[in-house]
Amino acid sequence: MELEQLQSVENLHAFCGRVLGHAGRRGNAVVYPCPFGTHSKPHLEVVEYRGKGRWKCWACDRSGDIFDLYAAMNGVDVKSRFHEAVEGVCGVLGVSYREERTTPRKSRKNARAGASRRRAKKAALAEAEDMPPAPAFLGAEDAAALEECRERLRNDRGLARELLGELGLSVWLATVCTEPGTGLPLIGATEDRRLVYLYSAPDETGRMKLTGAKLRRRGGMRNARLRLEGGAWKEYGLMDAPPDDLKGGARFVSLCGKCCQPWGMGAARDRQTVIVTEGESDCLAMVEAVEWLRETYGLDPETGRPYETAAGSLESMLPAVVAVPGVSGFRKGWASLFSGKNVIVAMDGDEAGRKAAAVLVEALSGLGAVRSWTPPEEYKDARKMLLSAGPRALCEAVFSVMSNTGRGHEQ
Known part of the structure; x- marks a missing residue:
């Protein structure tokens, strides 16, 4: 068996099954007991990325390929003793390793074999960077202050009508997108009545916890730049532009922490189809359209239960909606979060949006069925289409792409 074949996801599953024990599931993810800690539940996830098997333990933040796993478990320096790691993996799998054919000269053969191992290891290290980053959760004080923002928007209907109405969105999103623990995109409001986007990620138990927040500038008022530190709000200048700068200023500022995964990615863990938008407002528009569909057609009026078809219930087929902060903000490792899913990349309809869609489609290609959608000319x-044409038209436009997700991707 050659080196690339040993790195397949099938061989990684076989290896983990033999040395780590029985596989479990968390949503769509396959997980095994981690050999590096005392975790009470399986946290070592195995995925296929660009045709090769990759693993990552979300509890102890370790990752790599099949050779890294063997080396770490057996105290082998994979850089200096890579061949030993290969032989160890072959021993577990019960296969033999076949090196590339080289010239008969021993020195040249050894040199080429060493170069091959170095190239393989370099590629493996590069791919390790593409695994999702471990989430960094906010401290208790900052998390509590942001929970107050979420509760403020959830409980103040007038404030929700103001902030969401300015974006052309329905006020009931303040109920849908302020429900903790769902993994859906979360929003809140500051004490001075500005919209806040709350970022979250699952911890080692699967519970959604806050990792950061972003503040949106609001028109017709003084917009102080805010920073949340130790639960205290601090001002450091203005988001607004000087009077003579009509296009300047900052539309958004980070309040604390960072986005460790796309906004709303928690809801995509158990969904087969995911819509990826650029920016939070388009994401909220798509969420509104999907929620409208759920409320309108989701329940059988006679039974009160979700409609069932040959393909399953409507609920099971509804897509999750996530947002990325622009193509330049799509981080290394995020692509693997979409492995095995049907993905619809929904960018703006202008030239820049089409170019951004092409970049994301390329980044996600090979992980599942990927297609690009842009609104009519x-x-x-998506937000403008929702505002002008309504949720039904937006759903029908996006769903026309969903029906073709099983046949490759288009740009």
Whole structure:
């Protein structure tokens, strides 16, 4: 068996099954007991990325390929004793390793074999960078302050109508997107009545916890730049532009922490189809359209239960919606979060949006069925289409792409 074949996801599953024990499931993810800690539950996840098997333990933040796993478990320096790691993996799998054919000269053969191992290891290290980063959760004080923002928007209907109405969105999103623990995109409001986007990620038990927050500038008021430190709000200048700068200023500022995964990714763990938007407002527009569909057609009026078809219930087929902060903000490792899913990349309808869609489609290609959707020419983006044409038209436009997700991808 050659080196690339040993690195397949099938061989990694076989290896983990023999040395780590029985596989479990967390949503769509396959997980095994981690050999590096005392975790009470399996946290070592195995995925296929660009045709090769990769593993990552979310509890102890270790990752790599099949050779890294063997080396770490057996105290082998994979850089200096890579061949030993290969032989060890072959021993577990019960296969033999076949090196590339080289010239008969021993010195040249050894040199080429060493170069091959170095190239393989370099590629493995590069791929390790593409695994999702471990989430960094906020401290208790900052998390509590942001929970107050979430509760403020959830409980103040007038404030929710103001902030969401300015974006052309329905006020009931303040109920849907302020429900903790769902993994859906979360929103809140500051004490001075500005919209806050709350970022979250699952911890080692699967519970959603806050990792950061972003503040949106609001028109017609003084917009102080805010920073949340140790649960205290601090001002450090203005988001607004000087009077003579009509296009300047900052539309958003980070309040604390960071986005460790796309906004709303928690809801995508158990969904087969995911819509990826650029920016939070388009994401909220898509969420509104999907929620409208659920409320309108989701329940059988006679039974009160979700409609069932040959393909399953409507609920099981509804897509999750996530947002990325622009193509330049799509981080290394995020692509693997979409492995095995049907993905619809929904960018703006202008030239920049089409170029951004092409970049994301390329980044996600090979992980699942990926397609690109842009709104009809008369609409700039999904939010404008929702505002002008309504949720039904937006759903029908996006669902026309969903029906073709099983046949490759288009740009």
